[in-house]
Amino acid sequence: MRNLLTMNALSVLEIEEIIGQAQDFAAGEGWFPDRPTYVANLFFEPSTRTKSSFEMAERKLGLQVIPFDAGTSSVLKGETLYDTARTLEAIGVNALVIRHEQDAYFAELAGRLNIAVINAGDGCGHHPTQSLLDLMTIKQEFGGFNGIKVAIIGDIRHSRVARSNADALKRLGANVVFSGPPEWFDERIGNGAYEDMDTAVKTADVVMLLRIQHERHAQNHHRTNADYLERFGLTKAREKSMKPRAIIMHPAPINRGVEIDSDLVECRRARIFKQMENGVYIRMAVLKRSLEQAKGGTVYENNH
Numbered sequence: 229m230r231n232l233l234t235m236n237a238l239s240v241l242e243i244e245e246i247i248g249q250a251q252d253f254a255a256g257e258g259w260f261p262d263r264p265t266y267v268a269n270l271f272f273e274p275s276t277r278t279k280s281s282f283e284m285a286e287r288k289l290g291l292q293v294i295p296f297d298a299g300t301s302s303v304l305k306g307e308t309l310y311d312t313a314r315t316l317e318a319i320g321v322n323a324l325v326i327r328h329e330q331d332a333y334f335a336e337l338a339g340r341l342n343i344a345v346i347n348a349g350d351g352c353g354h355h356p357t358q359s360l361l362d363l364m365t366i367k368q369e370f371g372g373f374n375g376i377k378v379a380i381i382g383d384i385r386h387s388r389v390a391r392s393n394a395d396a397l398k399r400l401g402a403n404v405v406f407s408g409p410p411e412w413f414d415e416r417i418g419n420g421a422y423e424d425m426d427t428a429v430k431t432a433d434v435v436m437l438l439r440i441q442h443e444r445h446a447q448n449h450h451r452t453n454a455d456y457l458e459r460f461g462l463t464k465a466r467e468k469s470m471k472p473r474a475i476i477m478h479p480a481p482i483n484r485g486v487e488i489d490s491d492l493v494e495c496r497r498a499r500i501f502k503q504m505e506n507g508v509y510i511r512m513a514v515l516k517r518s519l520e521q522a523k524g525g526t527v528y529e530n531n532h
């Protein structure tokens with residue numbers, strides 16, 4: 229399938245293939261399409277990592293990046309997402325990378341475009357390329373997923389990262405638990421039970437922290453940063469209780485001193501910047517896959 233919208237649309241084999249291709253890119257393999265290929269990145273929500281690393285991946289693959297700025301686009305005149313995407317298709321863009329605040333924004337595009345759509349995050353829904361780069365990071369560390377315990381901690385209810393990762397990790401054989409403020413646990417996510425903070429941190433192989441997504445909260449949660457860190461964050465004391473080989477992950481942006489003590493962000497266990505580095509290779513692999521599979525896979529050839 230040329231689109232990548234959710235993790236649950238990928239089989240375990242496809243996940244393994246994308247991670248394998250990303251590893252090959254990280255090791256120096258190259259791939260370029262055999263004709264000029266155009267990509268536009270449509271970000272309707274703020275982003276540093278995802279937008280920049282898609283753009284880096286696109287440039288490394290020799291793709292032509294067509295600038296799109298939501299803040300100066302005709303979306304401000306009321307143009308729909310479909311009409312925006314259809315316009316870019318009409319002028320010759322081959323793939324769209326889209327981040328949007330609306331859950332499942334892509335339903336509006338389904339079956340109506342002949343070009344690839346890659347989801348760079350939809351509301352509280354899904355963030356498949358973040359999940360893939362997280363999986364790549366875990367695999368690099370532990371060699372696989374079977375029996376690995378991953379504690380996803382924080383604002384679970386509003387997290388597309390939690391949703392995408394829990395689904396994929398469970399299918400890959402990992403044991404997922406959730407922790408953080410109990411009122412932000414969302415059992416509809418499935419694939420893992422709630423565990424108290426201290427137990428989760430002590431027993432996990434991967435402590436995956438999440439940012440409080442203030443922009444998706446209807447009400448202020450009325451906790452100070454220091455109170456949140458003490459009760460639900462990774463303090464220095466909790467870090468000392470972690471298993472010897474356990475690692476710390478965070479999709480970022482990080483709120484230092486809230487979900488994690490600032491001094492731990494680059495400690496020996498932290499893989500946060502490694503995740504970002506892996507994000508470029510994962511996005512190269514996802515773009516290659518989408519472009520090869522567009523139009524029956526006949527337009528682009530593997531020429532590495």
Ligand code: CP
Binds near residue numbers: 479
């Ligand atoms: N992790 C992530 O999606 O970061 P950005 O919001 O900066 O893209």
